[in-house]
Amino acid sequence: MNTSLNWLKDYIEITQSPLELEKGLTALGLECIIQKQKYPFSNVVIGFVEEKKQHSNADKLSVCNVNIGNDEVVQIVCGAPNVRKGLKVPVIKVGGTLDFGAFKIKKTKLRSEDSHGMICSEKELGLGDSHDGIMELNTELPIGTDFISYLQTSNDVNFDFELTPNRGDCFSHIGVAREIAILEKSQISEREININESNINTKDLINVTIENEDACPRYATRIVRNVKVEPSPDWLVNRIQSIGLKSINNIVDLANYVMMDCGHPMHAFDLDKITGNKIIVRFPKQNEKMQLLDESEIELKEHHLLICDQEKPIALAGVMGGFDSGINENSTDILIECAYFDPKVVRKSAKSLDISTDASKRFERDTDIERIEFAINHLALLIEELAGGEITKGIIDVGIKSKIIPPxxxxxxxxxxxxxxxxxxxxxxxxxxxxxxxxxxxxxxxxxxxxxxxxxxxxxxxxxxxxxxxxxxxxIPEEFSFTSNYNTFIKDEQLSFNKLRDISASNGFLEHYSNSLISEQLCQLFSKQPSIQLSNPLSQEMAYLRNSLIPGLLNAVSINERRQQSRFKLLEIGQIHKKVEAKETTSVESSAFGLVWYDNANPHWRQIPQFDIYQAKKDVFIILKKMGCKNLKVKETEALGFEYALEIKNKKIRIGIIGLISKKMLNQFNINNDVIIFDGDLQKLSSVSEKNIHRYKAISQFPIVTRDIALLVNLNISTGKLTSTIKQFGGDILTTVKLFDLYEGKELGHNKKSMGYSLKFQSNEQTLNDKIIDKTIQKIISALENEHGAIQR
Amino acid sequence: MHIAVRAEEIREQFLQELEGLPHDAHQIKLLKDKYLGRKGLVADLFSTLKDVPVKDKPNAGKILNELRQSLSIKFESYIKTLDSNGENMNHGDLTLPEDPYLIGGIHPLTHTLNEINSIFIKLGFSTVYGPEVDTDFFNFEALNIPKHHPARDMQDTFYVKDGVVLRTHTSNTQIHTMLKNDPPIKIIAPGRVFRNEDISVRSYCLFHQVEGLYIDKNVSFADLKGVLSHFAREMFGQNVKTRFRPSYFPFTEPSAEMDMSCFFCDQKGCNICKYEGWLEILGCGMVDPEVFKSVDYNPENWSGYAFGMGIERIAMLKYGVKDIRLFYEGDTRFLGQFV
Missing domain, CATH: 3.30.56.10 (Phenylalanyl-tRNA Synthetase; Chain B, domain 1)
Known part of the structure; x- marks a missing residue:
């Protein structure tokens, strides 16, 4: 809200400077700033015309000696008819600029007379349209003072308020003046209103009925007859413009003026357009429509409170007047409305139509029911003063006059x-x-x-x-103590997220935060989980809550690829949502974590391979084991949007999947190179980690025995299966299984591969002798042969 | 005593050869093998130990161990002198690049959140989490923001359906926590929140908040000022000054905004504080009795304060980030600056 300092001075004598007021009001909770005006000129000072003589070479020019401060007197040639000795004038000095720097003042000669600067008119300074002559300054300020300070002291100052919703009372000059009174430790002085009424009774001209007193507890009207609608006088135009409003005509301007003055919205109807001499405040009938002042046609809903005449709605209560009933140049008899509406009713109307007016803003924040009589009298009086006419006898004032305010x-x-x-x-x-x-x-x-x-x-x-x-x-002093004992407070819910972040970061992953809001299409790429749609999204691109972290991660990959980043790993931890109608919020929310590997780097001199599934698996194993997974197992699986994928389980709980994103999906994100992604479930991981209580295991005192075996196997037998058979039949003494050689070649025969395993054996109870080892190896070999057709080479 | 004599001979011989050893990796390896290798002279001598009479065995063993140890030490220290002299050991150019590596790191918003959290955790606050999709009751009604109240305009809301919203603040966690627990309460609630605002340099459709809530016997506004000023000093430096201004939040009364003296310009005035010398940091206040009513706490027995701050705003101030969108884009050149 915009307020004018001069206007505020109607109510209170102000001793504080605008700057002090700005600070003081902000400290009272009325956040405000002084509107800073930007002037289009620079280097203008108050000058004093010490001497003026006629230019010897030009009839219309004068040559002046002008004091511009610090005893500096310069000669300036001036063409204005009103320049004369003894005037204080705005002078732009040599080097100053006009029109926001577009025009620079230089030392010049006019018909062979030197001119050092220029004496300015309002128009030249960009302050107004008057080009009749130079500005004549009536001021006590010393010669040489910066002209901007002159403008600030003589002109109005505007404060712009950002009001909190609870302070509807400050939505007016009187309201702000009351707060200034607190700063000044004084009281405001109220306006005095004395009305002369005619002999005609208002109640003979209009009848008011309130059908719903909850929605409209008070409705007051006055009538002013035989007025002349015309442009507003200067003082009113100035007031209206001083707070950034446009002047329309005397009646509309006065209604606005009274609202901005005392905070109560006013409305003026043309009495002739009110059918049946009746005002009825009611809710709409079925299928009722109306046209608003802004010419929009609306279909009325049952919650729209209306001001109606005998036949039709003439205003949407508290929001906007109707198109037909307003004032125009031909109006002569005016009905002034000043009512008190339920804030909720007005807000509902305004919100449902997406309209916000000066009136609705004030009604929504609640108005002063007891100010109605004052406001309506003030407006009637001003109309009579400015537009002539006579105020009829009495206010029609229906409903309660005040609220019961319990102490x-x-x-x-x-x-x-x-x-x-x-x-x-x-x-x-x-x-x-x-x-x-x-x-x-x-x-x-x-x-x-x-x-x-x-x-x-x-x-x-x-x-x-x-x-x-x-x-x-x-x-208020600062103190700081906690009464209760720490044990009585609840404890942390989650601790593992930061651990996961730190471990991943140590392994080269950069943490990413992606937008939770994505398109419907992206929700379908990697998950079959139904996703949650917003009913009022910003755009279709952000109309759904993500049901997977993968789209967000791929968006980040795409951005980095486009920006020529060739090698990186990303991590994201975040909430994903699944739509479940049975839930009150329709959402089942879970924490997910995702990892990305992207490598398109040039070859390295050591022939270090680019990221592939095996390196990615290594990272995942390190991270998961450090998070407490002791028993990781992988199995090939199918996954939506992946070229191929492995599922990773710990003790039968599926922690996540890892794999290569399919080309088709990459195309959707305009990604050209391979991307490997791990998509994990953080709740499942946490459930595993929490149970991870360590107990020390004794270290074996006995030597390790290493044996290598070489196998010839069909190509289609997976290493995972072979390894698990080896482990199964190796028993407790088999501590490590390592694949040290893998070879495929024609000489091995069709569809065969050769695999070299190195097995380490160790017992906690004894030194293992050859007999035990040989027996175990034999068991392993025959199991491999029986189960997988493997042959020892 | 044959072993002792032989041991001394080997020692002498070794020292002589070591002195005349050329600086050549191959020669050095040969020398090491000759004396200390698996089939070297010292190992040979060890193998004669089995012929030594039992009573002399401990002493002989000791002599041999000493021999092996002293030869090893001499040899290692010789190698070290070579290294420290920087002589070329034919090990190739060590200044060739190391294997490629990536430096990972946590997100700047996580950094900021962790810093904030740890300050409050040290004071005994616990972190709790609430849902991102919530009912109107938890996000608004229970926080004294009834339907058709102008305070709803303070937060542009995304709706899932009638009565279900994307939370506009983590204050919903207050209500969840209070409904599940009896006072006293001492929590911080971090999390992601959503606002239906156009995306620009200064605003995004989501951001992150930390909300705090302390409820106990006789908690005062002075306590609130104390704890939050302490926070500001811990977070931004001990010289930071704070100022509290009246404000309005439906769920607190009195409500306040906390400003902090601008640490960029020491209140001399700069672009960041818009020449005001103060930076807006957080909103706070004493928990409104209406909130207590909606969770069935008796406001006559309990009082408390709540506060909430935006992580993005603090991170932007702290790191000088001018465009909020950078946080959600995932550009590794940005993320890589916070490792």
């Missing part, structure tokens, strides 16, 4: 304890006085009645806040 009991002891301060009763009373809170003291308790404009103050704690803000938040 709030306030304990200063509790207040002091709650805020951590130590105010004496007289200090608290002083604060109440500044806030216009009246009180009665009974024993230790104050019974407080708040002024009707403070709809936000209902409870004792609200008054604590008032005390705190008037006393000053900065004056």
């Amino acid at each position: 709030i009991s306030f304990s200063s002891r509790k207040c002091n304890r709650f805020l951590g301060i130590n105010l004496k009763n007289n200090e608290i009373e002083e604060i109440f006085d500044l806030l216009n809170i009246s009180y009665k003291k009974e024993d230790d308790i104050y019974l407080c009645v708040v002024p009707s404009y403070r709809n936000d103050l209902e409870r004792e704690v609200d008054l604590f806040e008032e005390v705190a803000r008037v006393f000053g938040y900065d004056n």
